[in-house]
Amino acid sequence: MRPDRAVDAYLRHITIERGLSEHTVAAYRRDLAGYCAWLQEQGVDDTDAVTTALVSAFAVERASAQPPPAATSLARLQSSVRGLHRFLVREGLAEADPSERLRPPKTAQRLPKALSIEQIERLLDAAGPDPAAPVAPAETGDDAIIRLRDRALLELLYATGARVSEVMQLDVDDLALGDVLRVRGKGSKERIVPVGSYARAAVDAYLARARPELSRRGRASARLFLGARGAPLSRQGAWLIIQTAAERAQLAAHVSPHTFRHSFATHLLQGGADVRVVQELLGHASVATTQIYTHVTVDALRDVYLTSHPRAR
Template sequence: MDWESAIKDFKQYLRLERSLAKNSIEAYLHDVEKLRQHALYSHKKDPNAILTQDIRDFLEWIYSLGMSAHSQARVLSGIKTFYHYLTLEGAMEHNPAALIEAPRLGRKLPDTLSIVEIDALIGAIDLSTPEGLRNKAMLEVLYSCGLRVSELVNLKISNLFLEIEFIRVTGKGNKERLIPIGHSAIKHLQIYLQHTRKEGPQKPGMEDYVFLNRRGSPLSRVMVFLIIKELAIKVGLKKTISPHTFRHSFATHLIEGGADLRAVQDMLGHESISTTEIYTHLDRDYLRSVMIEFHPRA
């Protein structure tokens, strides 16, 4: 089996058997391609000619290029998955990457906002403009539900179930999940939808998107970032923040308040690659009770 056919078959395995998202598949293939390029310098024309020492030499090579420990660990993970696939297919008897340890990673805690800082940011929004009413609803939803920015800008009106205090979002890997939404977010979302959103322009085909710009198109991720950055400057906040900071703050405030970690992970739609634990599905009544009891704006 040569590199080209092995990588082609590996791609099919990731897509069909692992059901990975397009970006994840491309990341895996990019990692294997790095190894292939290095192997060709050593005249290793087939992936099954690679030995454990070859992979160690490769890791030393990417380290010498200045690649961070986190990036090295991610590349090694991709290579391990590639050779795990080849052993499953019988192309190799042993996985040469199986016993190689990833570099030690220092844990960098993400910046979070205090409740006071979040109140200050949202309170600095100018509500005398249509954009201000939209931005207030947007940040309330972002913080109340712990959304990724991609989930926020792609949020649909048809996926709002405000009467039962839930929204449905599509996260990574096109996985859908239901998330409780707090009363404050519902209030400002309804004000926006019933007034500003209803009276503003809407481009054909974009009618179902919740947050629209002045031209009637969905907000971009960059625009959400700029809105938050301008508010941070306005209130004199020195922290480097982004839409993802609201997501980190959502999780931190719930956990600090005593919320069950599994409930928070279920709401975030996040599965850690460092654990094999399968998080149990939590019923909606329990998720709602966690939100009401522990979220400061519920």
């Protein structure tokens, strides 16, 4: 089978049958386009002619490129190649998998950076007013509408630990379950996440006092969060909202949409939540992904011990 046709079949499989996201499929497409081009340079025009030695040579050549690629990029590239060949064997389009001995490079484990509870509170207050507070006459203009939306967005990110892409896909109807939220995660998998009283109050205030006005400015949309002109809010728009709030709160730490997710998980574990409960709330397929947050809490415990115990040092 021609490599390019094999790649097309594999991409259809991971899109339709496995339901991977557009971003993941696009990354696989780029990786495998480079792989096909490399095979063509080697004179290989049939996947049956691909050998273990060829796959290894491809991995070595990519690893030795200048400037050196990141370990995560190499790991993803090798995952793309292994996925392609495993697919061909599983579908009966190849007899053997030449990539089965390929081992991905070890990637450095990056501990997520979480904000403290005090920093989170500063950030939320900087985004917009407390929804329980009365609205002053000076706060009824366009700026007040936007700040109500911004407060609701940040409260929801912190309350649910959802990815920013997941929150941007929320419809108003996803809130119909009351104190829980229906979130569509990676691979279109749905999960139910509780919503605390603070976030619910902020979202209710936004729905009652801000969203109707934003909705009138554009075409009708079921999306929960709308931009200033009434169109669905984009991920870039959410990023700008967070950056503006961080500047107002005068936070020295770098703050991104994922910072809320990291803080959500870290604060739950510090509060005594079971790691498997946090795994379910985050929508992680494996508990091993969630366990990175336990390192953060252990580090915090170690710091407290070293500074508090009289014979710790």
